[in-house]
Amino acid sequence: MEAVLSIGTHVIPHPRKVETGGEDAFFVGGDGGGVFAIADGVSGWAEKNVNPALFSREVMANSSTFIKDEEASNDPQILLMKAHAATSSIGSATVIIAMLEKTGTLKIASVGDCGLKVIRKGQVMFSTYPQEHYFDCPYQISSEAIGQTYQDALVCTVNLMEGDMIVSGSDGFFDNIFDQEILAVISESPGIDEAAKALAELARKHSVDVRFDSPYSIEARSRGFDVPWWKKLLGAKLTGGKMDDITVIVAQVKTVAVPDDEGSGVEQEKGGEQVTVAATASAEQNE
Amino acid sequence: MEAVLSIGTHVIPHPRKVETGGEDAFFVGGDGGGVFAIADGVSGWAEKNVNPALFSREVMANSSTFIKDEEASNDPQILLMKAHAATSSIGSATVIIAMLEKTGTLKIASVGDCGLKVIRKGQVMFSTYPQEHYFDCPYQISSEAIGQTYQDALVCTVNLMEGDMIVSGSDGFFDNIFDQEILAVISESPGIDEAAKALAELARKHSVDVRFDSPYSIEARSRGFDVPWWKKLLGAKLTGGKMDDITVIVAQVKTVAVPDDEGSGVEQEKGGEQVTVAATASAEQNE
Numbered sequence: 001m002e003a004v005l006s007i008g009t010h011v012i013p014h015p016r017k018v019e020t021g022g023e024d025a026f027f028v029g030g031d032g033g034g035v036f037a038i039a040d041g042v043s044g045w046a047e048k049n050v051n052p053a054l055f056s057r058e059v060m061a062n063s064s065t066f067i068k069d070e071e072a073s074n075d076p077q078i079l080l081m082k083a084h085a086a087t088s089s090i091g092s093a094t095v096i097i098a099m100l101e102k103t104g105t106l107k108i109a110s111v112g113d114c115g116l117k118v119i120r121k122g123q124v125m126f127s128t129y130p131q132e133h134y135f136d137c138p139y140q141i142s143s144e145a146i147g148q149t150y151q152d153a154l155v156c157t158v159n160l161m162e163g164d165m166i167v168s169g170s171d172g173f174f175d176n177i178f179d180q181e182i183l184a185v186i187s188e189s190p191g192i193d194e195a196a197k198a199l200a201e202l203a204r205k206h207s208v209d210v211r212f213d214s215p216y217s218i219e220a221r222s223r224g225f226d227v228p229w230w231k232k233l234l235g236a237k238l239t240g241g242k243m244d245d246i247t248v249i250v251a252q253v254k255t256v257a258v259p260d261d262e263g264s265g266v267e268q269e270k271g272g273e274q275v276t277v278a279a280t281a282s283a284e285q286n287e
Numbered sequence: 288m289e290a291v292l293s294i295g296t297h298v299i300p301h302p303r304k305v306e307t308g309g310e311d312a313f314f315v316g317g318d319g320g321g322v323f324a325i326a327d328g329v330s331g332w333a334e335k336n337v338n339p340a341l342f343s344r345e346v347m348a349n350s351s352t353f354i355k356d357e358e359a360s361n362d363p364q365i366l367l368m369k370a371h372a373a374t375s376s377i378g379s380a381t382v383i384i385a386m387l388e389k390t391g392t393l394k395i396a397s398v399g400d401c402g403l404k405v406i407r408k409g410q411v412m413f414s415t416y417p418q419e420h421y422f423d424c425p426y427q428i429s430s431e432a433i434g435q436t437y438q439d440a441l442v443c444t445v446n447l448m449e450g451d452m453i454v455s456g457s458d459g460f461f462d463n464i465f466d467q468e469i470l471a472v473i474s475e476s477p478g479i480d481e482a483a484k485a486l487a488e489l490a491r492k493h494s495v496d497v498r499f500d501s502p503y504s505i506e507a508r509s510r511g512f513d514v515p516w517w518k519k520l521l522g523a524k525l526t527g528g529k530m531d532d533i534t535v536i537v538a539q540v541k542t543v544a545v546p547d548d549e550g551s552g553v554e555q556e557k558g559g560e561q562v563t564v565a566a567t568a569s570a571e572q573n574e
Contacts, residue, residue, distance in 0.1 A: 125416050159442040
């Protein structure tokens with residue numbers, strides 16, 4: 001038996017970036033037991049008249065190319081190194097890459113605040129942590145020497161079982177949704193595509209709700225950010241979602257029978273659901 | 288260069304279990320790049336006139352034996368399997384085992400709600416998640432068939448760098464301290480032994496403070512537990528630490544030069560700090 005991922009995706013751009021498709025990009029492929037990646041272009045580059053989407057999209061396009069490279073195909077940190085080294089755009093991005101070995105081991109490399117959680121038997125049993133320089137300034141790979149590289153990545157693995165669900169996303173997703181909400185949506189969704197869509201839409205709803213006490217607002221208050229003192233006197237506190245591009249990837253671990261003739265080198269996947277599609281996409285193509 | 292752990296430990300038993308030493312046990316060894324484990328005996332066994340400490344101590348004693356076994360020495364899940372299979376005591380325990388490969392990869396197997404966090408450059412960059420059947424009922428390996436086994440373990444790895452700090456503990460530690468407090472204590476402590484002691488003492492202080500709004504209380508409230516409604520009307524809410532055995536292990540990653548004569552098979556460790564001690568201990572021996 002071999003482990004493979006079924007992968008669903010959904011992207012909703014920042015409300016003010018709908019026309020350009022936002023600055024998140026992602027990549028999904030069927031290599032090994034399945035691979036996916038998300039890159040979130042750092043929006044500050046717009047102030048320098050640089051389109052922040054170019055860098056994140058190029059990193060994802062490069063990832064889809066170098067996944068065919070033998071060394072990079074089973075090491076997300078090497079894939080990140082090669083995808084970054086091959087960029088020519090100006091900009092920077094947070095990136096997470098995850099690849100499943102057919103043995104069931106999920107390998108992860110992450111720079112910045114994209115996230116990945118594993119859900120087993122209705123509970124979160126694994127989660128990455130964001131890396132940041134200070135509040136709202138994540139680690140990022142960059143066209144500039146000052147940025148981070150593959151060497152700064154969080155590199156970890158987690159052994160998965162049949163039925164495990166993976167929920168991965170850009171910070172625009174995790175800043176606007178709580179774990180308990182993710183668990184509820186996953187348990188209520190008939191499939192991975194529906195789950196990805198429902199999760200993105202719930203995060204989007206929270207992101208534009210100024211009264212929602214989001215994970216982002218709670219974190220901001222815990223870092224000492226707040227409304228002015230005179231608003232505090234009136235009982236106000238810093239709340240609200242965080243408007244941002246929202247990318248969600250939902251993947252489920254399935255096991256499939258290995259063909260008897262292992263010499264063929266061809267993986268036989270049974271049933272439409274197990275077939276993962278190779279795709280590089282940003283919201284521009286996706287929405 | 289090879290990665291090795293310097294390991295400091297501190298145990299404070301439950302206030303009502305000081306004479307018996309409590310029901311946590313731990314194991315520290317210098318095998319590979321360093322290994323440590325914590326077992327927390329499930330206290331409910333006392334109601335059946337079983338000493339809950341016997342099982343946890345036996346699991347740790349077995350771990351210190353089987354770490355010499357070739358197969359178990361580089362696979363914490365196999366070590367857990369063998370240590371569990373060799374028990375003869377009645378009881379159950381949550382267990383975490385972590386071992387560092389000389390390449391810098393930390394391998395972890397965990398059943399239940401012992402925890403492990405990795406701190407790099409002043410921030411938490413990796414953390415395990417507790418597994419539980421329901422609130423306050425963690426996954427546990429057991430003398431009874433109903434319990435969990437090594438197959439239910441969370442199995443993961445994380446690549447460590449020189450200077451990374453590992454903070455691991457029983458739930459009695461993590462239920463009574465926040466991440467920001469752990470980071471502050473780590474940054475202020477001159478060494479790993481002082482850090483382990485200061486962390487255990489801070490958690491102990493919180494655990495007996497009925498006004499401290501602990502991680503445990505916050506979690507309890509989020510699960511719907513609370514004070515009676517008439518106390519709520521008076522402005523009261525469920526707060527307080529959680530009295531429990533507190534075990535803390537603090538480990539730091541160092542790199543040491545590999546001797547030129549690699550054929551000797553002897554690891555040359557330089558400086559007293561890098562020498563990890565082989566020890567199996569419970570609070571009875573430790574306090």
